[in-house]
Amino acid sequence: MEIKKSTSWYSHSLRLLKNEIRRGELTIIFLAIVLAVATVFSLAGFTEQIKQAIVTSSTNTIAADRVLRLNSPASTEILSKSKEEKLRVARKIETESMAFAGDNMLLAEINAISSEYPLRGELRIKTSEDQQDTILVNGPPEGSVWVEASVLSRMQVDIGDTIEIGVLPLTIGGIVTDIPDRSYRAFIAGPSIFLNIDDMEKTELIQPGSRLEYKYLFAGEQDNIESFEKWLTPQLNDTQRWYDAKAAQNRLSRVLDSAEKFLSLASMLGIVLAAVAVAVASRRYGQRHQATVAVFKALGATINHISKVYIMHWGLLSVISITVGLLLGYGLILLGQEAVKNFIELDNTTLTLMPFITAIATGLICAIAFAIHPLSELMKTSPLLVIRGMSQLTKNKMSLHHAIPLVALFVLLFMFSQDLKMSASLLFGGLLVSLVLLGFGKLLMTASRSAGTKAGKALHLALANLKRRANENSVQLVSFTIAIQLLLLITVMKTSIIEEWQEQFPEGTPNHYLMNITEQQVQPLSDYVEQEGIANQGFYPVYRGRLAAINDEKTVSKRNRNTGNDNELATEKSDSEEEGRRGMGRELGLTWFNEVQPNNEVIEGTWWESNDQMPQVSVESNVAERLDIKLGDELTFTLATNTLKVPVTSIRKVNWQSRQLNFIMVFNKAALEQIETTSISAWMVPEDKKNEVYKFLSEFPTISIMDFGAIMKQLNKMIEQVSVAIELILVLVILAGSLVLVAQVQASMEERERELAILRTLGAKGSLLRNSVLFEFVALGAIAGLMASVAMEIAVYLLQTQVFQMDPSFHFDAWVIGIGAGASFVGVMGMLSCWRLLSLSSVTLIRRTM
Amino acid sequence: MQSAPEIILKVNALTKSVLLEEKTLELLQPIELSVNAGESLAIVGSSGSGKTTLLSILAGLDVPTKGQVYLKNYPLHQLNEEQRSQVRAEHVGFIFQQFLLVNSLTALENVMLPAELANLPDAKAKGLDLLKQVGLAQRADHYPSQLSGGEQQRVAIARAFITRPDILFADEPTGNLDSKTGKHIEDLLFELNEKLGTTLVLVTHDSKLAGRCKRQVEMDSGVLTEKLSVKSNEEDVSNSQTQSSIA
Known part of the structure; x- marks a missing residue:
C-alpha cells in the first residue's frame, strides 16, 4: 500500500506555532531558550569586554604590553626588530638619586622618559596644588620636571621652583597624580620625579657603575608582540628581563586571576541553569503535546507528517527564541556597559564574534539536545490514547538523565570556558x-x-x-x-x-614605609606615632645579607629571566644545574623578632624564647621547601663583613597577601643584635595628617619614606x-x-x-x-x-x-x-x-x- | 433484484489478549462481525466488557492478536501503523467521549484538520459549512477552552464528517454531556449520518442511544452477541445467547 504524503504539514505547523504563541503556551520554552542565549551572549560578551578592560587596566601597571628591562641601553638590533614588528616603543631610565632644593634633599625615584611614554594607561599631572582637573600628558619638556605631591612638602618647594638632579637644575612644572606603571616593589626609594630622557645625560647621573635601569616599553598587536617575544627571549641573559603585566605584579595578577575564574565560573553556572530550564520546559512541552499527536494520529496523520509539523514548529520556535535571545543579550551588554562605565573603561574593548557564535550554538544545542528526547518520545505517542484516555500519558523521565543532553552540556561548558577540567568537574560533580x-x-x-x-x-x-x-x-x-x-x-x-x-x-593598613631608621631615631619616631595615634607595625631592624651555604654546602642559583617577580620571593629556575646547592641568589632583607609576627604561623619546630642566647633562624615555608631546608639544617649567611652560621629551629607559613612587612629569614635577637643596622617601619598615615607627618619626618633627613x-x-x-x-x-x-x-x-x-x-x-x-x-x-x-x-x-x-x-x-x-x-x-x-x-x-x- | 449491500467492515475470528504478570488475559474472545455500508451499529455493554478494545481494533487504532479485520477491503491486521493512518485519513471519522479537540487550534482549524490530512480541496469552505450545520458558525475562531462541552462535541461532529468518511466510529459520544445537550448531540449525529449516508459504529452503555441504531450487538466479558429483533423500543429488545455470526 502506497503512503500518500500530506502537503498540509507546514500550515499545521505554522498554525500550531501561531496559536500557541498567541495563547502563551510556548512562553516558558521560549523564555528558557531566550534566557539561555541571552545569558550566554551577554555573559560571554560582557565578560570578554570586562576581561579586556581589566587586562588593559592591568597593562597600565606597566604602561605597556611588555617591558624589557636592561642595565645598559638596548642594541639597535632589538629596536629595529621591534620597528619591523610595528611595535610602538617608549624608553625609560630609572634610578634612585638625591634631589636637592637649597638645603633640602630627598632620595627620589628618578624616571627619565621619552615623549612616547606611556604606551598604555595615563600619566596625569596638575599644574597647581589646588587644581581639581588633571591634565593628560606624555613626558615633561626639556628643562622641566614633574614630581609627586610629597616632593613639594618634603623639600618645601612649590611649582615653578627649581630642584637639582645630579648637576642639572630643573624647574618643577607639575604635580604627578596618576602614574601608569607605579612600582609595586616594597623597597623603592622615595617619591617619583619625571624628567625628559634627553635631560638625563646632562644630569651626569649616567656614570660607569651607577645603578641605572633601562626600560624599553613595547605595545602593539598581540600577534606582533608574540612574534617579537619569540625572537627576543632566547637572546636574553640573566640580568635582562622581559615581562608583562601579570608577571609584574603578583598581588594584582591574583586579583585578576580569581576575577577571571569567577566570571567564567558564574557564566558556566548560568549556562547550566538555563539549560536545566530548557530541559524542564521541553519535557513539559513533550507531555503537553502528546494529546495533540494522539488526535492527529487517530485522524490519520502519518509519522512523517507529524515529524515535519514538529520539526518545523520546534525549528521556528528555536530561531525566534535565539534571535530574541541575541537581541536581549545585546541589550544586556549595553546595559552592563552603561552600568559600569564609571568604574571600568570599555572604550578600548571590542565585542568579538566568539560570544555571538557561542550564544547561537548554545541556543541550538539547548533546542536540539534537550528537546530531542521529549520530541522523539512525542512521535511515538500511540493513537490509542484517544480511546484509552489521556490519563495514560507517559511521563518522560527528566531529560537530564539522558546522555545526549549531558554530552551537549559538556560541549557547551567546554566551548564557553575552554577549560576541560573545570567543565568536567562541574558536570560530573553536578551529576553526582x-x-x-x-x-x-x-x-x-x-x-x-x-x-x-x-x-x-x-x-x-x-x-x-x-x-x-x-x-x-x-x-x-x-x-x-x-x-x-x-x-x-x-x-x-x-x-x-x-x-x-x-x-x-x-582599615589601618599601612600606606607609608619608612626605611633607613637609625637606632637613635627609633625612640623619637615611636614616641611620635604613639602621641599622634598613628597606626603602625612597629620597628624592625633590617639587615642585607646573602644565604651563602646550607649545611656548609655552597649555594648557587640561576635567575629566572622571564619572570617579572620583584617580590622578596623571587622565583627560581628549578633546574639549577650548576655545581653546588640551590640558593636564593640575591640579597635578602633579614631581621630579628622576639615574637611571631601576625600573618605568620609556625608549622614546624618551635619559636624561640626571647631571652634564648643561642643564635637561631626561622625560614619561610615555601623557600624551605624549594631549597630543601629542614629543621636543624645549618644556614650560613654573609652580611657585609660578617659571616653568620645558625641552625633552623622553625619553619613559618607566611601570608604574603597581607600588606605587612614580611621576611623570609627571621632570626632571634641573639643572632643579629651585635651587628649594626637600620630599621624599617610601616605607618598608616591618614590623608589629612600627611603634611604634618612629612614636616615631622623632615627633621630626620636620612630616613627614606615610601608612600604606598x-x-x-x-x-x-x-x-x-x-x-x-x-x-x-x-x-x-x-x-x-x-x-x-x-x-x-x-x-x-x-x-x-x-x-x-x-x-x-x-x-x-x-x-x-x-x-x-x-x-x-x-x-x-x-x-x-x-x-x-x-x-x-x-x-x-x-x-x-x-x-x-x-x-x-x-x-x-x-x-x-x-x-x-x-x-x-x-x-x-x-x-x-x-x-x-x-x-x-x-x-x-x-x-x-x- | 436489489444488489447485495456493500460490506464495509468485516471481522473474522478476531481475538485480543494481553500479557499480565505472565498470565494471558483474553480481552476479546473470537469475534465474527460484518457491517454493511450505510448501516448503524451500536456496541453496547458494561464498563470493562471489551467494547472499547473492539472499537479501537475496528478503527485501525490497534491491531488484533489473531484474526482478520477488513475495512473497505483493506486488511487492517496486515497493515503497519503508517498504512493504517492513511486508511483512517481517507475512510474513517471519529467522535470521542472526551471530544479531543486540539487545544491549540481554533474550532474551524480543528474541523479542517482531517480534510487537510487527507489532502482534500476546499477544507476551509467545507469546515465553515459544517460548523454552520452544527450551529457554530459564529464560534469558528474560538479555541476549545472557550467552548462548552456540548459545543466542543458539536465541533467534533463537524470534524468527523468533513472528509465524508465511509465509516464513523463514535465512542460514548454523549457520555460527558448532560442529558439535554446529549440529546441534541445525538440528534445532530444521526441527522448528519442520515444525510451523508455514512456507516456508523458507536460504542455506548446508554441503551436509549443504542436504540436509535438499526442494529445492536452486546459485549460481555469479551464475547460479542447480536441483539435480535432490534427496535427503537427497549421493551422489545431481547438478548440472544447465540454467538454472533452474521455474514
Missing part, C-alpha cells in the same frame, strides 16, 4: 550531587509525610501531596536545589573573594571594578535560576489542575486548598534550600581550596538565606502560578480538566 539529592529528597519527603500526620489539615494535605508525588517532586527538588545552590554558591564566592581582596587592605597610598588606591579601584562586574553577572545568574523554578512549577500545573478539580468536587474549601498548595511549595522550597546549603558548602570548600587557593570558610548565614529564600521564593512562585487555578470556580475547573 543530583543523584545523591534525588535519594535524599525522597527520604526527606517521606519523613515530612509522617510528621504531617500530626499537623493541621492543610499541612497534612500538603505533605501527603509531597509524598504521593515523591518521584516527580524529587526531580523538581533537584532542580530547585541546584538552582538555589548555584545562587548561594555565586553569592558566597563573590562575598568571600571580595572580602579576601579587601582583607588585604583593612597611591598604589593602594589603584588596587582598590580595580577591586571595586571587578566587584561591580561580578554583581552584574550575579543578577543574570539569578534570572536564569528563577526561570528554572518557574518552569518547574509550570510543569506540574496540569496535574495540579486535575487534583484541585477533584478536591473541589469533593467539597474542599478554597482556603484549605490555598493553604495546602502554599504549604506544599514552601515545604518543597525549604527542603531544596536545606539541601542546596549542604551542597553549596561542599562546593565552596572545594572551590576555595582547589580553584581559588583561599582559606576554606563556613557560611551559616547562607544556610539561613538558602532555606528562607528557597521556601519563600518557591512558595510565592507556586502560589502565583496556581492563583488563577485556585480562584476558578469548581465548574470551570472541572470543565477545564475534562
